[in-house]
Each structure stands twice: as C-alpha cells, then as structure tokens.
Amino acid sequence: MRHLCLLLTAALLGGCGDEAATTTPLRSPEGLHAHSELFEREVIEVTEGVHVAVGFGLANSIMIEGDDGLIIIDTLESVEGAGKVLRAFRAISDKPVAAIIYTHNHTDHVFGAAAFAEGRDIPVYAHDSTAYYINRVINVVQPIITTRSMRMFGNHLEEDGLVNAGIGKALLLTPDHTLNALPPTHTFADRMHVSIAGVELELVHAPGETNDQIMVWYPAKRVLFSGDNIYETFPNLYTIRGTPHRDVLQWANSLDQMRALHAEHLVPSHTRPVSGADTITALLTDYRDAIRFVHDQTVRYMNHGLTPDDIIQRVTLPPHLAGHPWLQEYYGTVAWSVRSIFDGYLGWFDGNPAHLQPLPLAQKAAAMADLAGGAQALLERAVAAQENGEAQWALELTDYLLVVLPDDQRVTDLRAAALRTLGEAESNPNARHYYLTMAEELRDGLVPGFRMKTPPAFLASLPIENYMHTMPILLKAEETLEVDAHIGFRFTDTGKAFTLAIRRGVASVSEGETEGATATLVAPEQVWKEVAAGERNFLVTVAGSDMGVEGSRTGLLRFLSYFERR
Template identity: 30%
Template structure:
C-alpha cells in the first residue's frame, strides 16, 4: 500500500518540454519532393517579396560577438542545445531545398543567427541560445534580466557570453514577461535563489503568474505533451527532409527547468517601478498570448518591450498541442493600446523572440499590421460565421489582404491563418457546426469501416487514392487513406500512402509546427508509435510550487468514473508545515475536496508538504518516510490503497494517426 503515494504525481504532470527521443529501429527513409510539391514551393518565390532583406539587416544589427559553434551541454555531458545541427544545412547563402517551403526556409535562415547583440543604449540581447531571447538591461550597479530562457544551462551560457564581452556584473532583478516556461525556466542559470530570499535580487512578474505557470499543463498535461511531440517535431531528424525550425525559433532546449517565485507582482497598466536606476512602466495584457502577460516600456531608453504579444510571425490563437483558445479581439486591442501609449515615444521595439525593429515610423507600421492581422482574422471569421459558414468553410475561404499577405512579420510561421480562423469559430460557437448530421457522429473506427464498405473496399479506395496522389491531391488522399487505416489498422499499404501524403504536405507547409505535425505523423505511420523518449516530467521547482489544491484537482481528472461508481471514500490530509487540513472525498464517481478535516474519514495522512514533494521527486520512498516518522497514517490504512486503485495512470505514447 505504501508505494501508492509515490504515484500521486506520476504520469502526466509535465511541461510541454521535449526530451530527446530515439526510434526503436532505423527509421524508414524519407521520400523526395514530388513534382507537385516542387512546383508549389517554387510558386512561393513569386508570391512574396524575397528581395526585401530588411529582416536580415535587423537580425544582425548591433552584433557584438558569438562563439564559433554553439552546442550547450549539461553537467552530465548531455547536449541540451545544438544549434550546429541546424547550421550544418541552413545557411544564408543557400536556396530553399525542394522539400522546404521557401518562406519557412527564410524564417529558419533568420532564426539561426545567434550571439550577443546591442539593442540600444544599455539594452542587450542574446539570441539563438534557445527558442526565446534573453535580454540584459544595464542598471546602475548590475543587470536587469528579461525572460531568462527555458533551461538553466542555456541561460548560464548566455550569461557567460555577456560576462565575457560586457564585463561581469551581478543580476539585480529578473522580469518574467509571462507564464510560459521558455520565459522563466532558466532563471537558476543566472542567479542564486538565496539572493532572492535575502532581498538582494527582485523578481518581477504579472499578477497571476505563479498560478498559470504551474497549472497550465497539469490538468490536460499528458495529452498536451504527447501532441507537443508532433508540434515541435521532437523525433524528426534535423535535415531538409525533417525538422527545419519551430517558427518562433529553431526548437526548444532540453535542459533543467527552474522556477523562483516572484517578489513583485504587477497588477495594473501604468504601474511603474524603478529598479537599479531604470524606470519600468507596465502594460497588462492578460488573455493574449498567455493568461498572465505584460508589456514593459523603458522611457529612459525609448524602448518598448512587447513580451510575446508581437513577434515576427503570426502567432497562435489556438496552439496545435492543444490549449484554450485565445482572444483575438482582446489581443488586437492590447496591441492598439501599446501603440497609443508608447508608439510615438519608442525608438526601438523588441520582444522575447526574434529580432527588434528600430525607428518610430517602422515601429508604427509594424504594430499597426500586427494589430490588424488579429483583428482581421477575428472580424472576418465572425462575419462569415454569421453568414452560416462553419469553421472549416471559413478557414478555406478567408484570405488576407495584400498588405498583410506580403508582410513578413504577419506570415504564418507559427500560427496560421487557417487554424486561427477555426479558433475564432471555436471560441464563439464550440465544436458543433449546427448540422444535425454532425451532432452525434460515429467515432472514427466504426465510421471508417462503413466508409470503406461504401467505397467498395480498401483495395478500391487505395487504387483511387494513388491516382489522386499522382495528381497532387494530398489533402484528399490523407482523408481517404485515413478511412482505410482506421478500418484496417494492419493495412501497411494504407499507412504508407497516408504517410506519403502527409510528407508532401509537410514539405509544402510554411508553418514550422504544421511541417512538424505532418512529418511526425508520417514517421509514426511508417515506424510505429515510439516507446522511448518523450517529455521530461515536471521539474523539482514546479512540483515544489504546486499547492495541495492543484494536486487534488489533478487527482480528480485521473479518477476512473467506472471504477469509482458506487464507492465512497474519505481521506484526510494534514500538512503540518502549512497548518492546513483537507478532506478528499470520492462519491458519486467524482473527487472533491474541502479545506478542513472530516470526522468521517476512512484514513488520515499527516505529513509536511515537502515530505510529499520528496516522494514525488524520487528523493525518498514512502516506506522511508513512514519509517522516519515523517509520514503517519491513522484510521483504516487499506482505504488509501483502495483510493489509489481508482486512479488511472496515463500512457504517454497513445495513438494519434492510428486507432
């Protein structure tokens, strides 16, 4: 029974952070681009202003230094960041291969630029050391750091580069712009938590930061994390036939993720702080790119920090790993507010991904078009929705105006026009499109069997699909082959044809995540679902920061309703260090909790919160904690084992492209 507590956090409490993954066997080789794909990619060259090289000039402006190579390892020698794997085949002077959309190739060429850059007086960035940028602002006595990357190791390497070329100075403050891990996870690489606790270093964040930073990937963490393998192409080779980049940057680092709690929370627009002689003015932007986010204006330097609310790509209103839909209309309004408050006072606009923009006129044009693209997608999607079009129909019909279509910073390298339009529909209307035929559709497997039967059998379906493949109708081929795959899971010919269609769609995709999704789908169809690698579990800092309420909410979604039906159990948790008691009840096949002990409990657990954390992190076993007296049971001990037997353990490697 004692080992059960060790499973409280097992399976699913993870950030969407990709760990290295190894295929079970040598993967099936990729196919070349077809004539149709080559022609489609060649046509892109005539549609977009590739002669405009301003972004390349901006990406290199202010360059100070870079190491000759950039491969970062952790203390055990594991590679956590390897820009060289991209640089060996992506270069500024190389044209796009046939297997890569030229627009995405251009984005990758820009994202492999790396090193230390001067943004403006006393503001510096290290770019290309992670998926995000780390920014160093020189105060009177030390550095104020904005968004210290995803991993401790990459942040430390960036700090070393700054120390080497700008002189060693202490970090006096850190600012987290928002609650996504690539903007706070590397904090332990640049400072000692003891300096925060002593008051020597301040950590500034928007209100709600901690709650969202810890909980965002908890409830649906397993499903999100599995799908993140698709979105970021975790298992794809880095090559012209595999992973090229992720749109926001090349990829994400794979090091140690930390979290040090904020000391200062910002809760209103216009709020100001002066830190080490540097004045900071904040604009709250909740519910835009993140649930908790803020922009920052630095009046002494006429510099506008846009967090991740504007980057040099169209962002996601819906992220393909799965998340709540973001508010396009609110996002556009906050960009407009930033323009009104700070645009005319800004000489440079910079942010946590990509490169800056300089000059008041260029900043005004940039922000105007960034606001416009989210407003356009919102307004036009809602207009067509009100004309009776469904999400899929809207996505097929919506077209950007030429002034946005040919604007590089609003191209769909991360978010796309199509899936963002569907997101707007989903936000307002939900999953149901109003057609009664779609109200209670058959699940994919039984539906597929009927489709294949109606279409004359699998051999006939594949015969017709191969003919359509030859014509370049890859979207339809994937749809048709999917029916055979779900009707006959062992049909290798169907899997291979579906993979071939995915592959060509991946080669044509302008969005980094779309490319990764298609190519990962092709990989799994050809090679099977992986059994190794995957995602790193939640870091020690994340687990320590979880409240008991977060833990109980997570346990509630693991409760198997069928097994729990007809059962009633009550468990008391007494956290002695927190001075808090909770009663966890299973009844009516749901788990609820109350912030007080129950006098009807079947069993009670008395322990410190850090005792539970040690068990969760594998630092000690439950038996050791019981033997040491740090964990005590009272009441009917078998009830705890009964409780744990009602909880599902999530399998990370569930099927996606196969039933």
C-alpha cells in the same frame, strides 16, 4: 532511420520489406531555410544598456543594465539554456542580477529563471495570473500539452526535419534539461511602476498571445519590450498544441497601446529587435490590422451563417498585408485563426445539423468502406490518392482504414507516407513538425514527450494546494461508480490538512480532515509533491519512513489505486 515506404503499389502486395528501406533526407521549402537567418545566435545591443540574446533557445532573453544591477526579461526554457545566456551577458557586465521580469507564463520564458538568480533570492515581476497559468501546465494539462508540444516543435525530429520553429531556432528541451521557474514575488493586475537598480520601468497588462501577457516600457530610452504580442511571422492567434482561447480583439487593442507609445526601439521576445519610431509604428499598425482583418471578416461571414470550413475559403489577407515580411505564415495561419475565432464566439457547433450527432467513427468507417466496394477497395483508393499527389485525401481516408483494417501494415505505411508528403511540402513549422513527428510515431512506435528534471527547490516553491486540487482529474471514474469513501492528508511541516473523497465516479478535495476517513496519509509537503510530480515512487515511499499512514494501509492503497499516476 528507416525511410517510410513510398512504393505504395508494393505495399498493397505485401508491405514494405527491408529491401525498400532507405535514408532519403527530408525535403523542406527554401523559404523556411531563409527564415532561419532570424535566429542566428548573437547578443544584440539595442541601445546603450539594453541587450537581447537571440538564438540561444526558442525565445529571446533581454538584459537591461542599471546602476548597480541587471534586469532580466524572460529566461528561456531551461536552466542550462539560461546559463549560456548568462555567460554571454557576463561578457558585457558583471553586475548582479537585481530582478527578473516574466512577460508571460510560457515555458520558454520562465523555466530558466533559477540560472539568473545564481542561488540568491531576487524579486520576480509578473502579472497576477501568471502563477495560475504555470500551475495549469504543470499540474492540470501537462501530459497532453507535452505530447502535442513535442510534436509541434519537432523535438523528436532530426536536423533535416527541424529546420526552425518559426519564432526561434528550436524549443531546446531534452530529458537532460532542468526546469526551474522562480515563483513571482511582485505581481499586478493592470499596471505597475517599478524602479530597479536606478532604472524606471512601466509594466502594463497587454493580453494577447496569453491572457497574462505584459509589455514593459522603458521611457527614458523609449524602448518597448513587447513580449509575444508581435514577432516576425503571422501570429499564433491559435496554436495547434492547444492553449486557452486567445481573445484576438484584446490582442489588437494591446498593439494599439504599443503604437501610442511611439517607441524608438522595439524588442520582441522572439525574432529580432527593430529601431526607428516611424518603422515601428508602421509595423505595429500592419500587425494590428492583420489581426483585426481576420477577426472582423470571420465574424462578418459567421453572421451570414457560414461554417468555419466555408469561411476559411473566403478570408485571406489583403495584398499589402499578405506580402508583409512580418506576416508570413511561419508560426500561425489565417485558417487556424478563423476556426479559433469562430469557436471563441459560438463554440464547437458549426451550425450544420449533420454535425450535432455524428456517427461513431467505427460506423462511419464501415459505411465508407462499403461505398468503396469493401475495405480492400478503399485501401486501393487511398493508395491511388497518394500516388496522384493527393496526400491530404489519402490521409483522411486512412482515418477510416485504421478502423476497418486495424492490423494491416499497409495502412500504417500509407498513412505515414501521406504525413511525410504533407510535412515535406509545408512551410509552416508547426504543421510540418506535427506531420513529420506523427509519421515517425507510426513508423518507429515513437512516444512523443519526455520528462525533464524538476529540482526539489522548484517543487518546494509551489503551493501544496496545486497538487491536491489536481487529484480529481486523475480519477479512473469507471472503476469507482459504486465507491463512496474518503481519505485524509496531513502535512507535518505546515500543519495543512485535506480530505480527498470519491462519491460514485466523482472525486473532490476539501481543506481540513473529515471524520470517518478510511485512512490518513501523513508526510511533509515536499514528499507528497515529489510523489505527485513523478519524482518518487509512491509504493516505495509509503513503505519507507518518509510517509506514515494512520488507519487502514490496505484501504489507503486501494483508494489511491483509483487514481492515475503521472
């Protein structure tokens, strides 16, 4: 790949030609390389009958051996990755998988489930909100979450860019991987006792990194499976890929519940297991205290009227926690956590009236260029900042330069160089990957994100309501400000029917058909699911025999053209 142009004075004279191209490897901090030792691939015996597979994907997968079957806790991010874990587990036991337990909804914990089922119907245990959150990712925010996740996890980076992902070696997803989560069949709100293959377990709601997070307690062997509420790095109290707000008080409370168990073995769903009751209690206490410290001091300064920018300068972990090996910032950071806690209590407004109605970026950029003495002078200032080791300032100035000099390759090269400089110096993998991936986007026109294979069986397992109620967020409202119309959907295999309406820029979905529809689309549920998931071309499908139209076909096509395709 062509190296970013770092000869910025040459860039000012005429951009970076091929003679400046090179393939210099990316630099990375030594500490980040040492952190990779946590993710050496192996199956670890925690205690008799309990094994954890580490390093096969971003997360761990855990096997509990029962009398006549296996219990699998968490299933990796793809069917292919899960298949490798299953083969490793099969070297230990050939008993059939009797049940799967999801500790929460994240991709790296659920989408390999079908591999462990091996074509059989088996029970899947989860919190009663887990299916909701899986659907939220699949049908509501999938495009942006995919893009930001690919940046954060470094999926488009080569080996010298992606050292590790902080909580695992890497998120092992490519277009060749298959996503196939099995829907939960046994759910609960607060607590559930289960007996599976002669193994007695307690499933306990323990919100933290996610709202649906659970912990699994194996009292007979005093093993605690903690999900993602603890791993060997500072926790992602906020994640830059974007998720629902994480209530860090609940997270700390969940760790208190775990401490009260006095477990002999702790098996996180990321990083490596720990044994010894005193060691585990001390570890959970320090982890809990770090979260409470950041929360409490953020709220303290917030109540003094300080803004998030002010607070992050004041909130740093006390020395005994800052030096703790399980609290190094290889995943979350204290500063990101402060901002999220502030936002969770007070929302986006930081209290500074200058931020209530900020100038549009175009106007602000023009003013900044004027202050510098013109656009070229602003570019010179930004180049000087990069040359003087002030990459962050150079990056911020390019926000304005991209507006005032939108077609100037020198600006693009400068921004990419600043991003690369920041990425090479960054020990936090999330930030490192985001910087470096966006540098590649600028340099190569990289489009972050890709579509993985989605088996028909997985689509069939999802309720049709999930797909129908997603339609309003796809409406191109600006094209429909004078449109008042509706169409029907009738699904021949289940008899379910819906009305999709547009009312002057707003779309709504209701159950049942409504009189006066422009047209009604008639098809089996699976056909529409495959269209909605992007697995089928809509125009080809509606022209074929799998989908019928009652009423105006032209009107139906015009109506649906107001909605974006995924």
